[in-house]
Amino acid sequence: MIINTIVNRDIANLKDCESEPIHVPGSIQPHGFLLAFDAAFKVVYASDNCSVFIGIPIEKILNNRFGAIFSPAIEVALEAHLKQYGSQVAEPFVLEYQNEKYNCTLQPSGQWYLFEAEPFPDGHLRTPDLYNQTRKFVHYLQETASLRSLCQLIAAETRDITGYDRVMIYKFDEAYNGEVIAESKRGDLEPFLGLHYPHTDIPPQARELYLRNLMRMIADVHYEPVPILTTQLSTHRDLDLSLSVLRSVSPIHIEYLKNMGVAATLTISIINNHRLWGLISCHHYSPKNLPHYTRLSALLQGHFLASQINVRQQAEEYALAKNVEQSLEVILNMTSHVHQDFIARFLTNEHSLKVVNARGMAILYDNKLHLSGTTPTEGEVYQLIGQLSQISEGNVFYTNKLVDVYPKAEELTSTAAGVIYYPFGGYSQDCILWFRPETPQEVNWAGDPSKSIEYNPKGLSPRKSFDLWKQIKRFESRLWEKPELTAAATVSYALQTQIHLNQLTQDKVKLAQLSDKLQKAVSELENINWISTHDLKEPLRKIQTFASRILEDEHNTYSSMVIQSVTRMKDAAVRMQTLIQDLVSYSQVSKSENQLVDTDLNKINEEVLAELASEINEKNAVVESDTLPSVKGVSFLLKQLWLNVIGNALKFSKTQIPLSIQIRCTIVEKTVEGQVKSFYQVSFIDNGVGFDNEYAHQIFEVFKRIHSPSQYRGSGIGLSICKKIMENHQGFIEAQSEKNVGTIIRVYFPTVP
Structure with a gap:
């Protein structure tokens, strides 16, 4: 059998503390021994000191069943213990072998179980007096007003329970720098109360282990690590000792403790809201192996304290909150x-x-x-x-x-x-x-925080000086509570x-002012509209009448220049009258409030074609139409729409080619304002002169003309009126054209208004 050690030798080559794999050191402390077995109770790892405690050589331990190493009865008892308690630290398994009793703990580690055995230091199994311990804690709750004063009593009680030379309660800030907020110590020792320690003293992976394993003991910092052994047949070189009681300690931390003069420690985690709030840190200046149940009593102190953190912090916040609320009430009322x-x-x-x-x-x-x-x-x-x-x-x-x-x-x-x-x-x-x-603040550090770790050719080394180092913190205000x-x-x-x-x-005041101005503007526009409708039409009619009389007079002796001027005057009056009529029509469409009713587009189409019959015949035009639907609309407005669209087709026709007008209808879907809606699409298709399609949007603007007014008469308002009519009918209008080919005007009526 070839036996190998799994000691992690890479630790000697570390470049920084944060990369140290402290959970897989491959060794343990020597005040107990370790076995790791699988689900079949076959031992695959064992510490090299097993023979020292139980007198069995390592060759007879590795790859053997637990029962074969000790006895079948012990294996049966261990299996029953696992089924009943699992890995609860509070319930150790007591192993009695060769007249020696061992306090044993069981912890899972991947696919293995860690079995750690420690002989009772004083040879006796003494359970703690939980009643008196709890009674004292309740008394502390009643006697203390602040969290710090409670911490001080917990530190004193923990020292009384454990017998360590110094017990400190160590609180972390947001960056995990620590401060000693409570201390109970031997009278001749220098006080550490109020000292700060940099976050590098406890690197992130160590804090992570403190969250998982709430209690950690070093019986003697001068110990020689005991390697963990396995056979070459094992495919697992590393054994996770995160939950181990005997796990060997980082050599950097051991040197740190030696530099402080500490010989033994016990550390208890204080957890608040799933975060490492602080530690109960116990120091002894000579080796000290604390019995298991005494450790549990100390751990209970940590649980007591953790249960009170939120309560005490909230109580302290309450006093501040009362003052704040008084001011808040005044402000909110104001x-x-x-x-x-x-x-x-x-x-x-x-x-x-x-x-x-x-x-x-x-x-x-x-x-x-x-x-x-x-x-x-x-x-x-x-x-x-x-x-x-x-x-x-x-x-x-x-x-x-x-x-x-x-x-x-x-x-x-x-x-x-x-x-x-x-x-x-x-x-x-x-x-x-x-x-x-x-708010400048003086902080007392235990040594220079900037020199917490030293780098030398032999590797990393913790600072050697813990002399008081004062720092004045600048550029900070008091914390916002x-x-x-x-x-x-x-x-x-x-x-x-x-x-x-x-x-x-x-905005309401401005809106009222704007509304008032708008109302006045509307009134003025209505006056202008009235003038346009009545007062301007009358003089125009007189101009046209007198011009017509002059031109129709058979006995006139006017010169050709006068006749030409009068003709132009008459034509200008006609154009102006058309413009006034179109403007009136446009304003009427814009403010139309007629209710939409069922309107048969076939009837509208027939009436318009009848009205335009002479122009259609004059142009030799052929008009073809599909059967059109009924829509919700205003009859006279839709008739005006038809007149404008077909009238434009007649106006902009070619002289040498007969005009063709096709009126087609289909149902289409269009996306309007982000919604897909169904429309009747009525298309007016002609083969007239057309225009450049880049102007397809401009033709619906007021006074926008694509063709010369001298060539094609009109006000340039007709299609703008069409656009307004379609908006009033919850639809819209589009144009598509090609010069010398023709034009398509499409109007869209909603199938469901």
Whole structure:
């Protein structure tokens, strides 16, 4: 049998702590032994010190069943324990072998089970006094008002339970830098209370293990790691020891503890909202192997503390929230009524700053900047708003260290080290900002945080100095607390509502003014329309009458020049009369309010063809028509539509070719305003002079002419009237043409109006 070690030797070649594979060291601490077996209880991994504890050589352990190593009865008992308790740490399996009792834990590791056995340090199985421990904790809850004071009592009680020289409660910030917030220690030891430790002391993969494995003990930092062995037949070189009790520790961490003078540790995770909130860290200055059940008592202290974090933090927030709510009530009451000068009233109210405990405030509204309290200059605020608008992408933004996102903020620390930014939405940069000045803070670090890890030819090494290192934190304001941020959101929403109401009020006034102007304009247009209909037609008729008399006088002695001038005058009067009539028709179509009724297009077609019979005969035109549908419409308007379209075909016909007009109808689907709708498509197809198709949209505009007015008479309004008629009928009109080939005019009536 060939036996191999799975010790991870790559650790010596690490370039940074964060890449250290601490969950697969391939070795354990020597105060116990480890076996790993599969579902059939065959042992495939074993620590090299098994023979020291149970006197069985490694060759007889690997690839043998658990029962063959110890006894069938022990294997049966272990299998029953697994079925009953699974891998619950609180229920160890007690192995009695060769008159020695071992406290054993079982943990899953992939397809294996980790079986770790430790002899009882004092030879006895002593369970903790859970009743008294719980009773004390309840007393602590009643006696303490703050989370820190509770942590101090938990630290003292944990030290009393475990007997360690020093017990600290260590709290992480958002970046996982730690601070000792509570401490109980031996009287002759230097205090660590209040010291800060950089996030590099506990790298990400170590924090991840603290989340999975809530308790970690090192009995003696000077231990020699015991390698884990397996046979060459094993296809798994790495064994995941994330949940292991005996897992060997990172050599970098061991050196770190030695540099501190610590000989033994116990670490308990404090979890809050699935995040590593902090640690209960126990130090001893000589080797110390804590019994299993005593460890569980200490772990229970961690559970007690974790259960109170949210409760205590909320209680501390409540006191702040009460003060904030008083100011919030005043502000909301003030913004509940629409006032023209609401911004000025808001800025001058003392509660506008108190509501978030800010020192300054700015409101940008309608391109005007309003400032209150201690703020940067107007120019600086404008620049800041532009930057925050980009950073936040139009969303809410807040920070207590503005310089991290806006380098120019170094110049604003006396007024705006911290900021809350609430945009009011829309396309403008309207927003509200609250400012806080810099609050310099002295931080005591346990050694220089910038030198937490040293690099040398032998590999990584932790810092050796833990002397007090003071740092003055700059460019930061006091943190924005949750009640303050909630109040800021509420006030911003109330202001935004007030702004919108104010805008609506202003728009309502403007709309009333515009409506009044529009009404006057309509009245004036109606007067003009009346003048056009009546007053202008009368003099035009007289001009035409007198011109006709002059031209029809058989005894006139006028010169040819006079006759020619009178003829032109008469023709101009006729054109002007036609133009006036078309303008009147256009205005009547635009304001038509006739109700749409069932209208037979065949009847409309027959009436129009009868009315235009002389022109059709004159042009030798042939008109063919499909059977047309009935639509919802206004009869006289549709007749005007038919007259204009067919009249245009007659007007723009070729002289040398007989005119052909085909009226075709089919049902089509068209997409209108994003919806597919069904229409009757009536097409008027002629073989006239046509025009360039690029003008197909322009011909429906008022006074737009494609052909010369001297060649083809008309006002240029006819097709504009057609367009208005089709809009009144919930349809539309299109044109398609080719010069010297012909024109197609298509009108679309909805099949379901």
